[in-house]
Amino acid sequence: MTPTEQLCLACGLCCDGTLFDGVQLEPGDDAAHLKALGLPVTTYRGRKPVSRFPQPCAALCADRTCRLYADRPKQCRTFECKLFKQLHAGETDLPAALRLVAKTRRVADQARRLLRRLKDIEEQRSLGERFHRMDDRLRADTSDPAALALFADLSLAIHRLKLLAHERFYTRAEKTSLAE
Ligand code: SF4
Ligand code: SF4
Known part of the structure; x- marks a missing residue:
């Protein structure tokens, strides 16, 4: 392989x-x-x-x-993706690329865990779509401070994920899951 x-x-x-x-x-x-x-x-x-x-x-x-x-x-x-191209071109090696994937996956998993704690169990939807739906939900109802605190953590995780995605995976102006 x-x-x-x-x-x-x-x-x-x-x-x-x-x-x-x-x-x-x-x-x-x-x-x-x-x-x-x-x-x-x-x-x-x-x-x-x-x-x-x-x-x-x-x-x-x-x-x-x-x-x-x-x-x-x-x-x-x-x-x-960019990482694939970099590995293919010898600009990074497999262990480094695998570490980057593991790091990205940890951030995405954290975002999914936070969504579950916010009672979103729509695992069949993309992460970006779930985040935007939760954003809409909590803008419409700001009465639960605990939910708002979880959403702040979620927003941070999604922000970290966006940075990783744009810096290391997306190759052009793709229609992405994590768009604004
Ligand atoms: S995002 Fe992951 S699975 Fe997709 S091309 Fe890149 S390295 Fe391969
Ligand atoms: S998006 Fe679906 S059909 Fe396309 S390569 Fe991935 S698993 Fe296969």
Whole structure:
């Protein structure tokens, strides 16, 4: 197994709803086929129809392999995060890259724990979406000081995660899970 393959199998952050909200299909992707394979693809009709499926991805296995690897859509085939590129180019080594993934995962796990303490158990939604929904909820109801204190910790964790994501993972102005 190559170092980049080892890295991705230890990571999965671009599939599990941490870095992104979902995957948008591109020309050449077969939405009906992906749907038949179990991905909940939705097509939004408009002047330019858009098909996408949400993350955490239904095809992501517990060992962080992709159940649909051979059939995965184009974005999944072509996406390489900054860390992946750096490892591939020899600008970092595997142990350092794995430490960075572990650190990022710890911050994301902390954010998920805080969301659970705030009674958000919608694990099927991306982390960014859950955070924004909680933000809306607590702006509408500021009566619980304990919840507001937890939300302050959550905001800090999400801020740390955004910094890590922008500095070490995102490669361009991607539509991300952690957008403002
Ligand atoms: S975020 Fe990068 S290192 Fe992690 S699985 Fe995706 S491409 Fe691989
Ligand atoms: S289809 Fe596979 S590669 Fe694409 S987001 Fe889902 S688990 Fe990741």
